[in-house]
């Protein structure tokens with residue numbers, strides 16, 4: 423973003439009118455999209471309306487109730503479309519980590535469009551931008567620069583992040599069918615919602631034993647599932663640079679998180695991905711669960727996609743060296759912690775033992791027959807033992 427940003431010149435009502443038209447034509451801008459991208463970051467409340475509707479739709483469960491079928495449908499739509507976000511929008515359109523035919527990539531783009539995360543070109547443009555500017559002020563959704571909530575949801579509501587910069591995705595923009603899908607990015611989500619509703623209505627008649635309906639399936643299969651999908655995906659923007667372990671010393675603060683990997687079907691191995699973004703898999707080892715990768719492997723058997731790119735050996739070697747160094751550091755930390763524990767324990771035990779000895783001796787002295795004064799056995803040695811503990815190097819206490 424340039425240092426000197428031009429202030430927004432549109433009134434609230436003009437911006438509202440533009441935002442309304444953009445719901446049907448995402449490439450519509452009032453004026454130059456370059457200027458729009460140069461506006462300052464701020465929440466545009468008109469752009470929040472779709473998110474409010476999406477979340478409010480979840481409250482529909484109060485009226486439509488639930489059924490096992492509707493809940494299972496919501497879960498299935500969540501994971502089926504999470505795969506589209508990670509395996510298609512991310513690993514294909516953003517990074518081209520595998521190949522497909524022109525028809526194949528159009529089908530992939532259609533699948534991706536059901537996620538209600540805008541068009542493939544908008545998604546890829548913003549994601550490539552993220553890799554170019556990770557955790558610097560230009561990064562649209564860095565939690566370190568903009569805070570948690572901005573990186574989670576705020577950035578999407580900002581007008582400057584709305585237009586697609588087609589010059590940054592020229593390899594995709596040369597396909598008019600992809601540009602068309604990107605431009606009219608609400609068509610597929612609306613059709614999906616209608617299809618879910620109609621399916622529910624049909625099932626209510628042909629399979630009443632499922633106890634579902636069009637409205638119930640719409641609420642669970644579309645609103646609940648899409649809202650969960652949105653927040654699951656957003657966790658990568660807001661938390662994958664905050665939560666987890668760093669295997670590679672990348673220039674950003676990306677991290678690997680098993681929990682995020684489960685929620686997002688493998689995207690949680692974000693530090694791996696920032697180290698090497700051109701391979702298909704993000705979990706580099708079998709224990710780094712990456713369900714998207716397994717799904718893409720399965721999809722490659724159908725012939726729809728091919729040429730999945732492996733992790734280079736040099737990167738795996740680097741990972742092995744890094745893990746080895748991390749293991750040694752962890753052992754050293756554990757060893758120091760044990761020494762500190764032994765030392766601390768001794769500091770408590772020695773004075774206590776000395777105090778008991780003194781008390782015992784004093785007690786014996788009061789009851790025993792009086793003897794001539796001998797060595798000062800009953801003197802208080804607590805302070806001396808404290809001194810002893812302080813002088814003795816911790817390493818010799820073991």
Ligand SMILES: [Zn+2]
Pocket residue numbers: 552556662663676692696
């Ligand atoms: Zn990242």
Ligand SMILES: [Zn+2]
Pocket residue numbers: 512516517549553695699
């Ligand atoms: Zn990426």
